[in-house]
Amino acid sequence: MGTLSALFTPERVAVVGATERQGSVGRALVENLTADFDGTVVPVNPNYESVRGLDCVDSVSEADADLVVVAVPAPIAVDVVREAGATGVTNVVVVTAGFGETGGEGVDRERELEAAAAEYDLNLVGPNCLGIISTPVGLNATFAPRSAPPGSISFLSQSGAFVTAVLDWAADQGVGFKDVVSLGNKAVLDETDFVANWGDDEDTDVIVGYLESIEDGRRFVETAREVTRETPVVVVKSGRTEAGAQAASSHTGAMAGRDRAYAAGLREAGVVRADSVQDLFDAARALAGQPVPETNGVAVVTNAGGPGVMATDAVGDGPLSLADFGSTTVDALRDRLPEGANVYNPVDVIGDADNDRLRDAVDIALADGAVGSAVVLAAPTATIDFDRLAADVVDLQATHGLPVTTCLMGEERTRGAADVLSEAGIPTYFDPARAVGSLATLERYRAIRERDRPDPTAYDVDREAANGVLDRARDRNTTRLGVEAMPLLDAYGIPTPAGEVADSPTDALAVAERIGDPVVMKIVSPDILHKSDIGGVKVGIRHEEVYDAYEDLIARARNYQPDATILGVQVQERVDMDASIETIVGANRDPQFGPLVLFGLGGIFVEVMEDTAVRLAPVAETEARAMTEEIQASPLLSGARGRDPVDRGAVAETLGRLSQLVTDFPSILELDVNPLVVRPDGVEAVDLRLTIEPES
Template identity: 45%
Template sequence: MPEHNLEALFTPAAVAVIGASATPGKVGHSVVANLVEAGYQGEIFPVNPKGGEVLGLPVVQDIASLPSPLDLAVVCIPPRGVTDAVRQLAQLPVRAVIVITAGFKETGREGYYLEQELTSIAREKNIALLGPNCLGLNNTACGLNATFAAGQPRQGNIAFFSQSGALCTAILDWALGENIGFSSFISLGNKAVLDESDMLEHMRDDAQTNVILGYMESVDDGVRFMRVAREVTREKPVIVIKSGTTAAGAKAASSHTGAMAGSEQAYAAAFAQSGIMRARDVATLFNLAQAFSMQPLPEGPNLCIVTNSGGPGIMAADACERSNLLISPLSAATVERLGTFLPPFASFYNPVDIIGDADAERYRKTLEAVAQDELVHAVLVLLTPTASAQIEETARAVADVAATSDKPVFACFMGQERVGPGRELLLKAGVPCYGFPEPAIHSIETMYRHAMWKARPKALEMSIIRDATRAAEVVDKARRRGCVEIVEFQAQELLKAYGLPLPETELARTSEEAVAIAERIGYPVVVKIASPQISHKSDVGGVRVGLGDAGAVRGAFMDVTSRAQRLRKDAFISGCLVQAMAPKGAKEVIVGFKRDPQFGPLVMFGLGGVYVEVLKDIAFRLAPLSKTDAHDMIREIRSYPLLRGVRGEAPVDFGAIEDILLTMSQLAVDIPDIFEAEFNPILVDNNGATVADVRVTLCTN
């Protein structure tokens, strides 16, 4: 596999630049210049038919004259010559290639086929190919700057990969201004061979990398990405910006699940299930990067805030209240210790307000006291530039305490001009410093969530006992009938094959049959229209509930069938389903899934019936679900307290709902021919759950 040659890509012994130029401003010149200026210690071979020299390096006139074998070649010639150049490089052979050249699949049909040819060559010859249409790669540990970007990033412990070369240049320039260092900086481009999963695997094993950042627009193999990400995030934090997640242009869906399960939900579920942390903007991305790269993870949620001003302390406390962190009380011993040196009108409790005339020594003593408190898991230091504030001295005091503490310490120096030198001191000392309390709290909370993720036992996938052959027959029969949708009265056998709890249900073709069935089931009953063409029964008034006697059943049958025939002249009416009523007080929930093109089945859960459309209070996870996934989905929706029971109500049977979620997940994995499915409503009380209605849509290709 090409990933076996990633070592040659990141730490090559020699680099050839195909299309090197002596003319400043050309890409081929910039790449050679960056390699030289970065202090790359390996051999550099500029390649150009014209010969001569580039920056004092002798030019090799053709690829065949390069030393063999070769670790890395950087290709920056016009697109029509790229595939021939890579073929020639493969003959050396070459282990890794960076194709900076644009003009491939991003340009249309011709470029697409050109890229396919390039991919075939690389895969056949086991070449680790980065790009095409990329900025290049920078590995600061060995001085490898094989990019045409302006500026040399400083060395650090943060790795960054991006699908956008333009964003790479902007972030690189911003990082230079903020004095942020990188271990490696990778532009993926079109991802013809190497993608984000390959980068995650490399960065996991890279001793120079402590934190992994990424900008993503799409994932081609979502299943592999999640598998790799789950492994990597157990060892190193992965923080990603994901763009392009709107549902515009998505395939039209006929169910509630299909309408609500878009690309955004799939990526959010993928990140949640694989431990990836998501940043919504570049500033947050690097706020988090600094926090993770500089400080240890908190061992718990308890945060102590130390401030010289009440207002910012309250702002921080408010932000903490909106997070998973806790403003914990300090121990009695710490409060007593603070009382020995703080002014009597200071606040000895959390937040600790050491008031506006606090000098650096007061900060130092306070921080030493709270950092040693066993009830405290992290410390946030707030400073406003009062007239008495000793900004640089306080920064040094904070840095000293942080250096000797095994707990994470963060700072928030509010202001700009006066506090600037203090912020610089803190960042150089490895203490994250923010301009406002809210991003500081967000960073601490994110670190705490990552600590919980690392401590969480690995999820165990569940296997449901089912009759797969029986289920496949139901789908095959529908295919043979030319159906794209399997509606309730046809889908009963599918549910029975998976052992799902169903209310007693029979198909009646006449009103008298309906009465006879109702007598057998026992009143009250539900009557529903049965038609292969009618999936949304309520749209045609096709459901009657609470029917308590023969006359009500007979009248409902006649009314439902005649209304359906009048409103849907295209529909074949098979009759009506007669179904047992749910127990009084049962609540309605919905479970469904839609097949995502990148990640596979996306399972959803929420309140059922009409509430799903109105509230859109939905939780999503990708199949296959673990027991933990099913547990978390139920408790993630805002309406969870209604299921838990209010005003003396008994809680619903959560175990029964979890079983149905796990069964839906198994169904989605087992039968790839199903595009989407929905159980709505599922009627649940404290004694169990039943699937009262079902719809299944088959794939059309």
Template identity: 40%
Template sequence: MSETLVSAYRRHPLDAIFAPKTVAVIGATEKEGAVGRTILWNLISHPFGGTVFPVNPNRSSVLGIHAYPKIADVPAQVDLAVIVTPALTVPGIIEECVEAGVKGAIIISAGFKEIGKAGAQLEQKILRRAQSAKMRIIGPNCLGVMSPVTGLNATFARGMARPGNVAFISQSGALCTSVLDWSFRENVGFSHFVSIGSMLDVDWGDLIYYLGDDSRTKSIVLYMETIGDARSFLSAAREVSLSKPIIVIKAGRTAAAAKAAASHTGSLAGSDAVLDAAFRRCGVLRVDYLSHLFAMAEVLDKQPHPRGRKLTIVTNAGGPGVLATDALIQGGGELAELSDETMAALNEALPRHWSHGNPIDILGDATPERYTEAVKIAADDPNSDGLLVILTPQDMTYPTQTAEQMSRVLANTRKPVLASWMGGPEVAAGVDVLNRANIPTFDYPDTACHIFNYMWRYTYNLRSIYETPSLPIASEAEATNQRRATELIEEVRKKGRTILTEYESKQIFQAYGIPTVPTLLAHSPDEAVARAEEIGYPVVLKLNSETITHKSDVNGVQLNLTNADEVRQAYERIRQTVTERKGAEHFQGVTVQPMEKLDGYELIIGSSQDSQFGPVLLFGTGGTLVEVFQDRALGLPPLNTTLARRMMEQTKIFQALQGVRGRGRVDLEALERLLVRFSQLVVEQPRIREIDINPLFASPERLVALDARIVLHDPDLPDEELPRPAIRPYPVQYTWHWQLPDGSQVEIRPIRPEDEPLMVEFTQGLSPDSLYLRYFHAVSVSSLIAHEQLARLCFVDYDREMALVAVRTNPESGKPEILAHGQLTKLHGTNDAEFSIQVRDDFQGTGLGTELLSRLLEIGRHEKLERVVAEILPENTGMRRVCTKLGFKLQTNPETHTVQAEIHL
């Protein structure tokens, strides 16, 4: 091998675009105002440490630099080709680049899918050839790429962005130039400045992963028009958002949504609301205004994240405090209630006529010392999650001195501090003082409150993702009968039907442990009477139809029937109405159900398909007026109990479910579990297109599905074309049973978030030597069992990484315990993966490590990985022996003094 394995598998393919050593500009020209001239000039006038080659078959030189007729004539290996020729020529140029070994390209040219079918065909031709050679492409139809920190400017923008720590990616080239102009005025710097274009190849996920690995990038800011590959975006954002803020503004919020499905759920789940749910699920912060985009990047970089939504406001004028309060509360935030200790301290420090509440109005004659004392007391209040300090310039105000003293006293606070120094030149020096102290300032206090509301929502979303659920998924799996539900759906599909009757739908729910009201079928008036007497009066009759989904459209529900005559009459009314309005063939009898005494709440739980994200879940206020109230929350499956609770918390009905006006509290934990099982149903039964329970009756005594509706995809739709969840569900197929030498049974399965307590015990049982061999340096157990650290191990994105645990039941305690942990992680930008294995000391040498690694390799083959690699310390003879046994090639790296293991799958 010409280079060590470690450098080979650590190199990122996008380095060819963002850190090239050689760049060819294909279409370079000297024509004034031409894109090819501007790009070449930007590259040579901003040194990036590499060489630039103009390519133009009609000129011997461009801008005084020797030009070459085609890429094959360039006398060096080209890393990056910037293409600015007409669209029809680009497929041929990409072919030439592939043959010349070019690994990265930026296609500036327009005229592709944005012009219609012919342009889309050109794109596919380009993509097929590039993928065959593992060439990565940004564009087409883009402005280009800047890396201001290194000096690379492969764009046709006027000027070079200032270096900084914010990465900006935009689908709009025009917006890029506007933001660039704005950044010069506001002195904002960038680590990367990327116009992504129409995302033929490199997409949001690729760039988020790349920037997540970049040490110079502290936050990632996106201007998005389309999301592209939803799973790629969510997978990357969910991983990177744990360490770097990702802030997005999405155009098209008020555009007409795609046609809603013919269900309550579909009509409520507009595409923009689904996008909001997706952003929440992966920890991305969505802002509403372009002006907020970079403000949030600054604030999240400079300030700690708030624990909650309660803000304390300190002001020297009542009006601005009131405006701030309005903005805070309208955005979902709350005023912190001042503690008794805080009130006492403020009474002692402030004049008698201060506001005696929050906002803390310290009066117009406030001195720097009064401000300083007030903000110090307010910042120490345990009820407060953040602080906003407002200053209005009055005759006796000293804005600069106040800023200086306040900055010193708040230097070590662990709560976010925002400031609004209102005014112009009079407060400018104070604003500079605050900014130098990393206290973000805003012209207006309501803007500051908008920013604080974004901050606590960002914290809330991240906490939702990585908060350990209370209930193991296995507990819910035991309560389900997936096979029975699948068989029922296949029976309906074989008949060429797409609509399940209510009776069939309720059988599906019962298979997943979702309680339903007793429901009996009747195909004649006499049979209906017999069923009613079997159940007991009063009863409800409902239409049973294989084609009609909304029974209310045909008066298909008859309530509160108290005797046999009423049942017969109700049966005939339903039959007659259906026959007259739809036809006799749409009537397949009725269902008979008990007339429930409804002293509780009507909820709706449903799922419909989104064109980008696949199945989407809905929870909210149900009943016949569900579309009117519009009280609902959306989420992406699969759910755990934490995510189910977060969906519930977003609705207005949630407050009532906790008990109001003398009513008891609904069993929210049971409702969480029901939502988890419902999401499991949606994930495990991909043939379902639409499904809802409306109403789901909820009272302190019980939860029960009163009505059920399921619609399937077209029976002829192949399995591989069924929509898939945007978030990969738990891969139950990667579960095996294995026997230790002593005969005890071990289950090897993918890790779950609920395994965090078991991982704590596992880690605490490892010796210092085992930890050293795993992490290559001495590491404390306390750092490894911190929630933030374990979240990275237990909250696995199964689409990008697969972590297995070997679990057995402890023979003495009868409780589960983890004996080994193994992980297979895709290397960003490649189809390779890196593995790691850790076996508890007392089970080393039992063959468990070999078994775990062999299972990881089996998964790698099934997931179509090309290669698996690892770094091993030379003294780790056990792992070296296991790798050799399983066919890995081992090679010593003299630079790192480690052993590199590699196997091609």
């Protein structure tokens, strides 16, 4: 596959399927291409001598084009692509539908398309897409009703309809684009290819996208992680409520469902995730037009108390904080502002302020060393000229070099000012929360760029012993394992209580005597997932009670599920829970992103509370420790209500070792350690459940 830069800078574009028929895709493509394109457009259709005044050729081989747009029926589209490849064309856009999205024959047809692209090393967009746009050369190779205004945002979308809606909206919002791509079915080129291309493009300041899926999650993460060091990427991902975890057989599988996997993947990639289309382009405008702040301190300057309070509340909802002004700033504000004005942050210049007073306040605030960004709010008054205010803000932003957003709370009176601000790359909004939100996006991107990304620790482990545990499970033709697989954790250095699986009462007593009095006894069956629900766990069993406890556990299991496979009873050292907290560590293998690891509050309420943090495996120690601080129950780990703090280092190491385990053994699909008992002096994995691939 060649470089994608030529895809957006063709000199001759062939439209295969060009036609004069009103309302057709072929006609719309020719009309859009001839509107502003700097190069040559060649219609291809043996049934016409000309289309829209341009001479037609009979086949793509006669077009001598460097970009071919295919708009013929699906059954012949593959032949056209092959012909284009055979003539030396590198770049192809297939807008035709009727491929994988239709199932059946369409899936086979898409495979043929992929094979043709591979044979001729084609950069192929689509099929079933709207097309592509590149404003620097006036290229509009789409059948959208309007093109894109020029700008520095490059935009990709999995939905063609979404592209047309955004283009229509952008024309009235002052949002401009460099390149636009409708991905369609992503038979060849996908989101990762375009993120990589635009990351190397000096004319793209921000990459934004609407995605319904990511084809290769790991490849996307590796690519975006490098790109986002210099170029911000903002994505809105649909399908948050997708029920992808319904078939999961573990706590982790249920809680680390598809959206959690995407959230973890996008976070690792350094991508800013937007919650809505509005947030997507609010973020894009801020990132495209404003510098990245050096601190998270924000100054709020307003001529109206109410909007100032709203902005202050919004600051507290995100990663920003109100800047604490130095005494020099406070004194300067006190000298310039009248009595009754608030000289502390948020600065209220009060309602009778004129433009000079508001400008002075903004100037002084931006000069304070604790201020990394500012939001300027202005309600319409008889003493404020919005056009002059806009010019002042543009001048002050350029002078101080700090990011600024504005909130001009009006409509007709603010339009000219909004245009001036937009031209300078300064976002303006009616809603104070949106103005603050744009600054919060800049702060999030600063954190992404400055994030330390150490390599995961490679722990000394016994892979041979771990493989033996999995081999024995396959020999039994089972895919689900429980506490009988505890040696798997031992092999990877994860502490476990002393214990063994006994297959008779006599054996159970012998194990109990070796461990000491009292013990914990658990039914061992790959078919009984929730042992506590059937009374399959007995705690505090003394030696004289072991025989009866063993028989009772077996009977309970038989009564609950007569056909269950029962491997015996685990006899385990009792863990002191008085100074301990029950947590869960787990892993789940996502189809797109591979293994994920999870940490959270454990025990029997884990699925009720769902207080967890998720990361891609393998996990570096700093990220593992961050997981322990991310959950809402983190204060419990720090020693709430007089308890000693737990050993977070041991928890982080356990997460690292577990992530290495599931990375080393792709056959592990799901794994729960619940509970992982954490104490001030370390951790212990008390229970285990995992699912493995049967044939791997």
